[in-house]
Amino acid sequence: MKIEQTTLTQKAIDLLKQLISIQSFSSEEDKTAEAIEQWFMNFDIPFERINNNVFAKNKYWDNAKPTLLLNSHHDTVKPNKAYTKDPFDPHIEDGKLYGLGSNDAGGALVSLMATFVHFYDAENLNHNILIVASAEEENAGKNSLRGLLSSLPKIDVAIVGEPTLMQLAIAEKGLVVFDAVVKGTPSHAAHPNDNNAIYNTIEVLEWFKNYGFKKTSETLGDVKMTVTQINAGSQHNVVPAQVELVVDVRVNDQYTNKEIADLLKSEAPCELQERGLNLNSSKIDKGHALVRSGIALGRTTYGSPTLSDQAALTCQSLKLGPGDSTRSHSADEYIYVREIEEGIHLYIKILEGFLTK
Template sequence: MPPVPPSAPDPLDPHDLLARLIAIDSVNPDLAGDGAGESAIADFCGEWLAARGFEVHRLDKRGGRPSVVAIARGAGGGRSLMLNGHLDTVGVAGYDGDPFDPEIRDGRMYGRGSFDMKGGLAAMMIAAVRATAGGPLRGDVLLACVADEEHGSTGTEEVLESFTADAAIVTEPSHLEVTLAHKGFAWFDVVIEGRAAHGSRPDLGVDAIAKAGHFLVALEELGTRLAQGPAHPLLGTGTVHASVIAGGQEPSTYPAHCRITLERRTVPGENADTVEAELTAVLDRLAAAVPGFRYRLTRGLHREPFQADPEARIVRTLTRHAEAVLGHPPVVRGEPFWTDAALLDRAGIPCLLFGADGEGAHAAREWADLASLDRLTGIFTATITDFCS
């Protein structure tokens, strides 16, 4: 009797697909100058999905930073669902081991992006194929594999210029917990104005760094007031911290300027406008109370917080199937970090976050729990089938 040949890898095995995604360097070049970007992984995802009958659109307005939207067209009369996951990862400097050599130990797959968030990508890709394997559903299934989430979210912004859906799931890692809210952020530069003069001439100089000290104390006091104020039920309160400070030229010169970059994390009900008014009030009080205190306030990058409607159909549908797979009602939570869900919500697409378990996002060692990946794939498959039928 001839020997039985080894079985070929299951083409719809989420473990195998995750390993193949990890092996592709997709470090965001806006975070690391030598990052490979998303071209290779976008090619892989596009070809993998096209081979399985999906209509594939490649978007690359920036040039060299592509996103892919793959569509399984519905038969008509059903709701459309978009699953959104990002292709890019953070850098690998200081990573413990080979970040692009997926390794399985103790039910975990290690490698850069395994948790954040190639596990979510693998689950949503395989779930979409499984859900449509028996023929088209009534509604369209869209897979948005996007660039640049880890920096500027230009990928999802570009996708939303051309595509929409009746609902969306952002497949960021969430430990199989239903995430219905996350914080936003606003960056500001505060330049405290001094007057340059020789260090021997205090009668002529104004020390911008010393004046900035008054603002840093006031900023810490603002953070304390925020922590003691009204809290969002899932997110707690907003926060503020000084991130970067620069000023002065040499020991013997009074500094003419001191620049402080700060970050304000926001909760629903707060935005860049409310934060600017809050900071202006703090700075104006200092200008009135501290002799010679002058400032300039400049708004930088800002992103809105996100809050889903817990009664939205996509939330209820996914929660029901998660409970069936997990054997208990899933935990409902909020996240302190920002995601592309806020962009989808602003575009009028009801959405939530739901993803795999694991650890090590942006850390020296990163892993995804493979049992959770299997559960996630099953939950997505059932949710797609139900929602789009």
């Protein structure tokens, strides 16, 4: 099945337009899953589906070989209120393909799917190729890649498709979200109260703002801690008993998530409880053959501050894809058509350097 790259690229762009036109919020991806199934059927490629995850193996799968995973997701966040264009209307203006999920991560997904088709019936590859179009990435849901892994073959190395401008994100920060409680004495607002929970929160917020983690990372920099939500009070004349905060901590590869939780819970001037510890940082050795293949094509390496399905994987993984991460979750989201063309070309070239040597 030899398909010209230009033809394959156009089919990928057509698929992306179709995916944009279908609402696919996290856990509601059944219709985009059907569109992806149809893509594989159009190329006579056998596939499987579990929940809304669709996956396929290359034609000459060999259980004796290690496995390369190609993965990206087809769910989206909900469009924000600043949209001026219809988020479900895929259209091209000035070389930009607009639509919800175009950049995050539809462009990467269809580019990886085209790359998989390119290599599907190639013989004598040194790795098997497994492609997974996964669901529930945006909300880290139970039916995401994480929930699928037990049904997949062992994965030895992975490319996770996210917008990186086709540069090589060789590390990714992990995430721990904490719920914090600052307590005080509830009272009527008209009476004296020197233990006002809201006032007590000022000192706590300063502590979070100024706290510094000692270990820094060559690729991921410092751990970043940010208070992102605050909630207190029910009416104007009542001093509340407590203030509730949400704290977002982006963890570098010098700490485990448990180390971060233990450290903050022992030192923070308030009660803290983590929501989970399973979204750890990820990385791949800079000397890995997959990375070397990309560097040989002029790609640069960096550490990514944003989270992806890499957090579900225990193998070495590389984040790589067309599009720009700064456009993700923005109003009037778009990806350049040329970025998809370049993405498919570079994915194929990188894998040629990795799979055939």
